[in-house]
Amino acid sequence: MKIIDLxxxxxxxxxxxxxxxxxxxxxxxxxxxxxxxxxxxxxxxAEMLGTEAALxxxxxxxxxxxxxxxxxxxxxxxxxxxTAHCYRFEGGGxxxxxxxxxxxxxxxLDGTLDLVRVAAAIKPRDPHFARTRLLCLxxxxxxxxxxxxxxxxxxxxxxxxxxxxxxxxxxxFNAAVALGVEAREIASHFDSVSVCLSKGLGAPVxxxxxxxxxxxxxARRWRKVLGGGMRQAGVLAAAGIVALTENVExxxxxxxxxxxxxxxxxxxxxxxxxxxxxxxxxxxxxLSPDRAEALATFLRERRILIAGREGIRLVTHRDVTAMDxxxxxxxxxxxxxxx
Ligand SMILES: Cc1ncc(COP(=O)(O)O)c(C=O)c1O
Numbered sequence: 001m002k003i004i005d006l007x008x009x010x011x012x013x014x015x016x017x018x019x020x021x022x023x024x025x026x027x028x029x030x031x032x033x034x035x036x037x038x039x040x041x042x043x044x045x046a047e048m049l050g051t052e053a054a055l056x057x058x059x060x061x062x063x064x065x066x067x068x069x070x071x072x073x074x075x076x077x078x079x080x081x082x083t084a085h086c087y088r089f090e091g092g093g094x095x096x097x098x099x100x101x102x103x104x105x106x107x108x109l110d111g112t113l114d115l116v117r118v119a120a121a122i123k124p125r126d127p128h129f130a131r132t133r134l135l136c137l138x139x140x141x142x143x144x145x146x147x148x149x150x151x152x153x154x155x156x157x158x159x160x161x162x163x164x165x166x167x168x169x170x171x172x173f174n175a176a177v178a179l180g181v182e183a184r185e186i187a188s189h190f191d192s193v194s195v196c197l198s199k200g201l202g203a204p205v206x207x208x209x210x211x212x213x214x215x216x217x218x219a220r221r222w223r224k225v226l227g228g229g230m231r232q233a234g235v236l237a238a239a240g241i242v243a244l245t246e247n248v249e250x251x252x253x254x255x256x257x258x259x260x261x262x263x264x265x266x267x268x269x270x271x272x273x274x275x276x277x278x279x280x281x282x283x284x285x286x287l288s289p290d291r292a293e294a295l296a297t298f299l300r301e302r303r304i305l306i307a308g309r310e311g312i313r314l315v316t317h318r319d320v321t322a323m324d325x326x327x328x329x330x331x332x333x334x335x336x337x338x339x
Contacts, residue, residue, distance in 0.1 A: 004324045007307040009171075009200040009254070009281060009317035017246065018203065018239040025238035030056075030230050037234030041241050045208040048244060049172075049193055050184030053216035055209045056237060058228055060085070060170045063194035063207040065093045065226070068134065070211075070218040071164040071192065074099030077130035078166075079121055081107035084138050086168050097226070101130045111141030112150050115157050122161050132161075138168040139186065142313075143258075143282030145175045151189040165189065170196040170207070174280040177251045191215065200251050200281060201243035202318050205236050250318065254281040257316040257325050264329030268336060285312040298335045304328055 005011045014022070028034035038056055045054035057063045064086040068078055078094065080087040082104045086094070094100040103121050105113050113135075123129035135158050139146045158165040167190040169175070169183075176183040187193045192211035197203035209219050223229060230236075255278075262275035262283045272286045285308075287295065296306050304327070306312060316325070 001303050002324070003303045003305065004320060004328060005305045006314040006316070006320065006328065007305050009315050010198060012198075012200070012202040012317050012319050014204045014239055015202060015242075015318075018242045021238040021242050022235050025234040027232035027234035030233045031224070035232060035234040035237070037241070038230075038237040041237035041244075042208070044241060044244055045195070045210055048183055049187040049195070049210040051187065051193070051210040052213045053211065055216045055219050055223065056230075056233060056240070057207050057209055057219075057223055058205065058230075059198075060168070060194060060196045060207045061090045061093065062223070062226070062228055063196075063209045064090060064136075064166075064168050065097065066209055066219040066222050066228075067166045067192045067194060067211075067215075068094040068100055068136070069098040069222045070215050071134045071166060072098065072100040073133075075101075075130055076133040077101045077103050077123065078134040078136055079103045079105060079113070079118055079132065079163075080136040081105060081113055081138060081141065083107050083142065084136060084168065085170065086136050086138070103130075103132065107141060111138070111144035111146055113137065113154075115153055118154075119157060119161065122163070132163065134164045134166055136166045136168060137190075138170075139175045140171045140178075140280050140282075142284070143278070143280045145178045145279045148179065148181070148185070151186065155189040164191045166191065167193045169193045171199060171280065173248050174200060174251050174255070177248065178255060178280050183248075192219075197240045197243045200254055200317050201247045203236075203239040203243040206240050208240075247318065251281070254316040254318065254320075255279075257281075257320060257322055258283050258314075260322060260325045261314060261316065261328060264325065265332055268329075268333055270336060271332075281316045283314040283316075285314070287312060295332075295335055299328075299331055302331045304331055
């Protein structure tokens with residue numbers, strides 16, 4: 001029986017088209033800027049996001065770190081959500097490696113940061129304080145799509161207060177597909193945008209940091225300093241090109257499957273799932289830790305994998321079909337029917 005893995009969209013495996021593109025990729029030494037496939041990927045990403053330049057990096061974590069280090073110096077500060085990946089889940093890299101202090105703020109129910117609170121958190125220019133330089137938003141944030149109007153207001157605040165604006169757009173294309181807009185419409189509000197190829201887009205490795213030529217040149221320098229300069233990386237970039245050209249529109253299927261899952265679970269009764277809250281490819285459940293553990297074990301025995309660091313998060317992706325969702329709903333029904 002097939003394993004249905006709902007732990008994350010990072011578990012997607014490269015499809016046959018990606019594997020053959022990787023095998024056939026023309027390569028060169030990227031540290032010399034001579035890998036033609038990598039150059040093609042970076043140009044494609046910049047074009048899709050409407051930025052001057054783009055930089056291929058190992059991971060979303062590295063991309064966010066490079067953005068923060070390119071925007072900020074030692075003793076500077078970035079504002080981000082308490083649950084933002086670039087604050088909570090990246091090992092404190094900006095502080096550890098960049099000497100950049102985070103200022104976390106609570107995330108609102110819709111995934112935004114309250115701009116009044118952001119404005120209040122910007123520190124006065126005074127030797128007592130770190131210099132607030134950067135505001136980081138995340139889109140999607142726990143599967144929620146930030147409204148376009150909000151992005152405009154955030155940009156205005158950032159401009160007025162002299163901050164740069166970075167987007168952790170690990171799942172930016174999910175947001176764009178959900179809104180029915182081009183990714184560049186979202187990206188246009190930001191000074192830098194990080195997008196991941198290795199999540200719902202299905203590539204095995206890699207993220208892209210997109211922004212102005214100057215920002216990307218600075219990030220490229222830090223990437224080398226951090227040991228992230230790659231050589232014949234066209235082998236990886238070839239998969240990234242397939243991800244960007246063939247796998248964006250199909251994200252809508254993942255969103256439909258997430259809704260199907262939420263509706264199936266909600267119909268069972270007794271579970272706190274709101275199908276109307278599902279905007280992209282994630283469904284969240286609140287269960288006590290004991291019950292969550294028992295559920296995970298029960299499902300694992302039925303070849304269904306779930307995980308949850310803080311509550312259960314079920315993530316749909318290209319390796320999960322509508323039929324798989326029906327199997328998952330039935331297994332949940334068996335578990336809760338027994339209680
Ligand atoms: C919103 C967000 N940003 C960044 C990352 C980091 O990506 P990576 O695992 O490639 O470092 C993740 C990973 O799941 C993420 O969910």
